[in-house]
Amino acid sequence: MRDKFRGKDYLGFKDFTKEEIEHLLSIAQDLKRKWTMREPHEYLKGKSYAMIFEKKSTRTRNSFHAGAAALGAQSFYLRPDEMQLSRGEPIKDTARILDRYFDGLYIRTFGQEIVEEFAKYMKNPVINALTSLEHPCQGLADLLTIREKKGEFKGLKICYAGDIYNVCHSLMLGAAMFGMDMYIATPKGYGAEPSIVEMARKHAALSGSKIVFTDDFDKALKDADIVYGNTWHSMGENEEQKEQRIKDFMPYQINSEAMSKARKDAIFMHCLPGYRGEDMTDEVIEGPQSVVWDEGENRMHAVKAVLVATSL
Structure with missing residues (x-):
């Protein structure tokens, strides 16, 4: 499995099997244990990684910086507005040059086709x-x-x-792979990427789980072990629809009443950033069922696992 990952790109759950994701989870758990015990794990000492972020970021960017540093590697943030990409240089030209300088690229952007083009022209891993x-x-x-x-x-x-x-798509694929039922509660008129839904349902058929889309929030909450929230208006993608989305999604706010309809030991998760008073309430994110801070820390351990798996 180790040799299978070396040099491989990490572009989406859609490209991986359950066994491969399980392998990454095992690495992440081990690295978290080492981090907690303050055991040195500088497996990537001497390596350097480029970072391109075309969207604002708190957890994603800083988890990578911190994770790379813990592994002994250096990370370099490349401002998009300072690169020749902003003046029209082709991605393939930029990609091949960065490939000569760095051991990999970590990129946050808009279209999936952008990361796939970088991966096409780089020999080193693209994440x-x-x-x-x-x-x-x-x-x-x-x-x-x-x-x-x-x-x-x-x-x-x-x-x-x-x-x-994006977050829902990856979670949907992961849930289906590992045998978890996932009920996606949204107003009518909002849907997922059809290719992701099709792939998730194929995984679900193998694992014996269900992927269900419903506008019935109570149905989705009933017997839920995990209540997962996300913003209703994604950054830079649908800002012009913001007010309409807030109106449409307000009946799906995760508040104390909503949490009471799930299992008593249900946990609340959220990828953040969240908007208190919109997609969730303050009492939920600050409440005893919230695990969002552990979830946020785990971003770092997840990134470290991907770096180690694709680099060693």
Whole structure:
């Protein structure tokens, strides 16, 4: 498995098998243990990574900086507005030059086709730090958090309420792979990427789980082990629809009443940033069922696992 990962790109859950994601989770768990015990794990000493972020970031960018540093590697933030890409240089030209300087690229951008083009022209690994299609580093952190809090995946139920976007897509694929039912609760008229839904349902058929889209929030919450929130208006993608989205999604707010409809031991997860008073309430994110801070930390351990797996 180790040799299979070396030099491989990490562009989305759609490109990986359950066994491969399981391998990454095992690495992440081991690296987290070492981090907690303050055991040195500078496996990537001497390596350097480029970072391109075309969207604002707190957790994604800083988890990579901190994770790379813990592994003994250096990370260099390349401002898009200072690169020749902003003046029209082709991606393939930039990619081949960065490939000569760095041991890999961590990129947060808009279209999935952008990271795929970088990967096409780079021999070193390209890691997707978020596109409009997937957020696979968040997906890995989510699975790590669920395993820590709930033990086994099989038979768990996730209620997801929020924008059906990159985070939802990766979580949907991960849930289906590992045998978790996932109920996506949204107003009518909001849907997921059809290719991701088709792939998730194929995984679900093998694992014996269900992927359900519903506008019935109570149905999604009933017996849920995990209540997962997300913003209703994604940054830079649908700002012109913001007011309409807030109006449409308000009945799906995760508040104390909503949490009371899930299992008593249900956990609340959120990829953040969240908007208190919109997609969730202050009492929920600050409440005893919230695991969002552990989830946020796990972003770093997930990224470290991907770096180690693709670099060694």
